[in-house]
Amino acid sequence: MLVNLPGPWNPWLGRLALSEIPYTNPILAPLFVVVVVVGLLMVAGITYYGKWGYLWKEWLTTVDHKKLGIMYIILGLVMLFRGFIDGLMMRTQQAMAVGPHASGMMGAIHGYLTPFHFGQVYSAHGLIMILLAATPLLVGIMNIVIPLQIGARDMAYPYLNALGLWITAAAVVLIMASLFVGDFAHNGWFGYAPIFELAYSPGVGVDYWIWTLQLVALGTTLGSINFIATIVKMRAPGMKWSRLPMFTWTSLSANIIALTSFPCLQVAIGLTAADRYLGTHFFTAGFGGNLMLYTNLFWLWGHPEVYFVILPAFGMISEIIPTFSEKPLFGYVTMVLATFAIAGVSWLVWLHHFFTMGMGPYVSTEFSVATMLVGIPTGVKVFNWAFTMYRGRLTYTAAMCWALGALFLLLVGGLTGMMLSIPAINYMVHNSVFVVAHFHMMLLCIVYAIFGSVIYWFPKVFGYKLNEAWGKAMFWLFSAGTALVFIPMFMEGFMGMTRRLDWPFDPHWAPYLNIQVLGILVYVLSILAFVVMLYVSIRDRAQHRAAADAWGTSRSLEWLTASPVPFYNFAVVPQVNARDEVAWRREQGLSAQRASHYDAIHMPNNTGIAIIIGGLTFVLGFALTWRIWWLSLISLLAIIVMMIYRSAKGDPGHVIPAEEVECMDREAERAMPRADLPRHSGGVLGGAIAYDSGAAGEGSANLRGAPDHRP
Ligand code: HEA
Numbered sequence: 067m068l069v070n071l072p073g074p075w076n077p078w079l080g081r082l083a084l085s086e087i088p089y090t091n092p093i094l095a096p097l098f099v100v101v102v103v104v105g106l107l108m109v110a111g112i113t114y115y116g117k118w119g120y121l122w123k124e125w126l127t128t129v130d131h132k133k134l135g136i137m138y139i140i141l142g143l144v145m146l147f148r149g150f151i152d153g154l155m156m157r158t159q160q161a162m163a164v165g166p167h168a169s170g171m172m173g174a175i176h177g178y179l180t181p182f183h184f185g186q187v188y189s190a191h192g193l194i195m196i197l198l199a200a201t202p203l204l205v206g207i208m209n210i211v212i213p214l215q216i217g218a219r220d221m222a223y224p225y226l227n228a229l230g231l232w233i234t235a236a237a238v239v240l241i242m243a244s245l246f247v248g249d250f251a252h253n254g255w256f257g258y259a260p261i262f263e264l265a266y267s268p269g270v271g272v273d274y275w276i277w278t279l280q281l282v283a284l285g286t287t288l289g290s291i292n293f294i295a296t297i298v299k300m301r302a303p304g305m306k307w308s309r310l311p312m313f314t315w316t317s318l319s320a321n322i323i324a325l326t327s328f329p330c331l332q333v334a335i336g337l338t339a340a341d342r343y344l345g346t347h348f349f350t351a352g353f354g355g356n357l358m359l360y361t362n363l364f365w366l367w368g369h370p371e372v373y374f375v376i377l378p379a380f381g382m383i384s385e386i387i388p389t390f391s392e393k394p395l396f397g398y399v400t401m402v403l404a405t406f407a408i409a410g411v412s413w414l415v416w417l418h419h420f421f422t423m424g425m426g427p428y429v430s431t432e433f434s435v436a437t438m439l440v441g442i443p444t445g446v447k448v449f450n451w452a453f454t455m456y457r458g459r460l461t462y463t464a465a466m467c468w469a470l471g472a473l474f475l476l477l478v479g480g481l482t483g484m485m486l487s488i489p490a491i492n493y494m495v496h497n498s499v500f501v502v503a504h505f506h507m508m509l510l511c512i513v514y515a516i517f518g519s520v521i522y523w524f525p526k527v528f529g530y531k532l533n534e535a536w537g538k539a540m541f542w543l544f545s546a547g548t549a550l551v552f553i554p555m556f557m558e559g560f561m562g563m564t565r566r567l568d569w570p571f572d573p574h575w576a577p578y579l580n581i582q583v584l585g586i587l588v589y590v591l592s593i594l595a596f597v598v599m600l601y602v603s604i605r606d607r608a609q610h611r612a613a614a615d616a617w618g619t620s621r622s623l624e625w626l627t628a629s630p631v632p633f634y635n636f637a638v639v640p641q642v643n644a645r646d647e648v649a650w651r652r653e654q655g656l657s658a659q660r661a662s663h664y665d666a667i668h669m670p671n672n673t674g675i676a677i678i679i680g681g682l683t684f685v686l687g688f689a690l691t692w693r694i695w696w697l698s699l700i701s702l703l704a705i706i707v708m709m710i711y712r713s714a715k716g717d718p719g720h721v722i723p724a725e726e727v728e729c730m731d732r733e734a735e736r737a738m739p740r741a742d743l744p745r746h747s748g749g750v751l752g753g754a755i756a757y758d759s760g761a762a763g764e765g766s767a768n769l770r771g772a773p774d775h776r777p
């Protein structure tokens with residue numbers, strides 16, 4: 067033992083003991099039973115229908131970027147739900163506990179959660195929502211869309227892609243394990259020195275937090291390397307930088323942020339682990355350590371991280387708005403410059419998270435001004451979107467509603483962020499729920515963009531559209547929930563309510579807290595609408611088959627290939643002639659052109675190694691959390707052996723002969739409706755956009771030799 071543990075430890079099980087399972091907890095014990103029963107039912111169902119082989123071959127061992135993307139999205143949605151349940155618990159706890167004389171339940175002093183339990187809930191909620199819900203959702207969408215937007219067959223490193231997913235999944239399983247074995251950290255999602263030191267947090271909660279963060283940081287970094295390499299190296303002929311679709315641009319900038327900033331987090335958390343496991347004193351004052359070192363290192367990652375998650379969301383908005391305004395994106399070049407300006411400045415503002423720690427007026431002023439600077443490029447984006455819509459032919463589809471909702475939240479969240487960036491104001495509202503309201507507006511802006519994108523790109527992936535009416539019902543219910551939950555939070559903030567209160571003692575806050583509970587109920591309705599949307603859409607899928615250009619007004623390259631996308635993406639790698647290639651072909655009357663010549667396609671093979679390494683990283687994280695040294699060592703060695711084995715083995719891939727490609731392409735073509743009718747009624751073709759005009763017939767889908775018309 068390197069440190070003196072405050073509790074029992076044995077060589078076989080480390081700190082693990084039966085007493086660590088909270089079977090007397092009135093919330094967790096029934097939940098555990100539910101999880102076990104649902105798990106068993108799923109296993110039974112898969113066995114009954116004989117689907118294990120299918121699951122293993124088609125999903126668990128896949129390296130196909132679209133399937134990995136779908137699994138990322140499912141993972142993200144499950145965790146979004148888990149995070150929502152945490153939010154629901156915090157909201158109901160605060161409403162029940164408000165006031166000086168609130169009655170206790172279940173042994174708690176106020177409300178139904180003890181202060182210790184409440185601390186775990188908000189810490190897990192914050193970490194899960196940002197890193198295990200929003201991030202996988204975004205990474206999933208990037209995975210699906212980027213190769214299609216740049217005309218690639220897959221990501222640059224398909225195996226690495228699978229590894230990233232399974233390591234992220236390991237992080238998810240680890241944090242979920244903390245519900246049922248031991249407990250979770252109560253130091254907030256960002257951690258505090260010295261409260262997370264062993265002396266003040268003697269349980270395993272902080273260790274769960276450390277290894278979950280390490281795993282997700284690793285998974286996300288692997289993904290970012292892959293995205294950058296893909297965008298730089300895998301673009302189809304003619305896909306110049308000046309033609310790159312905006313979502314790909316913003317994803318590139320976001321992944322550069324991730325690749326450069328996640329190491330800061332890993333160092334911060336690594337040093338925390340050293341303090342807890344090795345007895346070092348990086349963050350303990352009095353032994354040569356420095357508390358502020360942790361705060362600086364964490365936010366040096368933490369602030370760029372928020373732009374890592376919002377920049378792809380900006381990209382999604384930039385794809386949806388032009389499609390449903392029937393106009394090209396306004397100010398393409400300024401949009402790209404603004405994206406990279408935001409990414410660059412995001413490195414210079416981290417200190418605004420701790421103005422109140424007293425750095426003095428000069429330092430605070432620098433960081434205050436730098437923070438405000440971000441408003442300029444963000445404003446450029448907002449105005450570009452507005453000008454894109456200006457005099458456009460707007461159609462308020464469900465996807466468009468979500469994008470516009472995101473825009474609205476960006477304004478409210480962004481302008482309150484501007485207020486926070488003024489130190490004089492920050493001193494008054496720091497650590498109040500005003501801050502919580504600011505960042506939920508921002509983070510929900512991302513969630514809105516994600517829902518918009520899921521609806522927008524769904525037909526590309528699955529070949530049919532989601533139900534519009536239920537999509538809109540969900541949008542309006544969700545928006546009512548957002549308004550009811552988060553607008554009162556701004557007011558509470560001004561009334562002096564601090565964040566993270568398990569017991570809001572001031573009765574004046576009660577009306578606002580009750581309104582928020584109402585909002586939670588409306589959120590629940592919106593989740594139901596989401597489920598109904600999925601059910602109705604799947605049931606009626608035959609009536610809503612999508613054409614290659616599913617919306618009839620889409621612009622970028624992913625809308626060129628068949629819906630649903632075949633596993634090889636493009637039967638013939640397209641020659642890109644213009645920015646907004648699909649819109650250009652439509653305007654040139656070339657939409658109906660098909661390939662006359664096919665080549666053999668080389669594709670990577672599936673591999674089970676990625677999921678095995680993912681499983682091993684979970685075992686490693688769990689063993690380290692519980693200080694089971696022998697298991698840590700064995701799992702680490704196994705990971706290394708697997709990596710060496712995979713590197714030595716390599717992947718020769720497999721080849722699909724040209725005739726087979728042709729056959730599949732013709733089949734995909736036949737299965738699709740030719741083109742969706744223009745959305746304007748009366749059968750009148752919209753403006754200059756003719757869908758089927760002229761040039762149909764044999765030609766080359768890759769239009770080799772077509773003149774280069776645009777920059
Ligand atoms: C996606 C996430 C996201 C995003 C994009 C932002 C964006 C911004 N944030 Fe926010 N922020 C968070 C997530 C995010 N934040 C989180 C999670 C925390 C708290 C963490 C914690 O403590 O737990 C936080 C905390 C936080 C603080 C610390 C508060 C405190 O603890 O005391 C500050 C202070 O400056 C701040 C400022 C800003 C600013 C100025 C922006 C700007 O980027 C906003 C820019 C946008 C606009 C301004 C709107 C559009 C612009 C125009 C229409 C043009 C016209 C306007 C002007 C020129 C002003 N944020």
Ligand code: HEM
Nearest residue numbers: 153156157188189192195196200254255502509565566567
């Ligand atoms: C959908 C409904 C949501 C509800 C009801 C909700 C509710 C809450 C509540 C009540 C808190 C604690 C506030 C306090 O400190 O007093 C909180 C904190 C937080 N939430 Fe949410 N939230 C929601 C969605 C999200 C989303 C989508 C994200 C991120 C993508 C997110 C990220 C966070 C973070 C980072 C914290 C701070 C945790 C901490 O203090 O350590 N939330 N949320």
Ligand SMILES: [Cu+2]
Nearest residue numbers: 369416418419
């Ligand atoms: Cu910040």
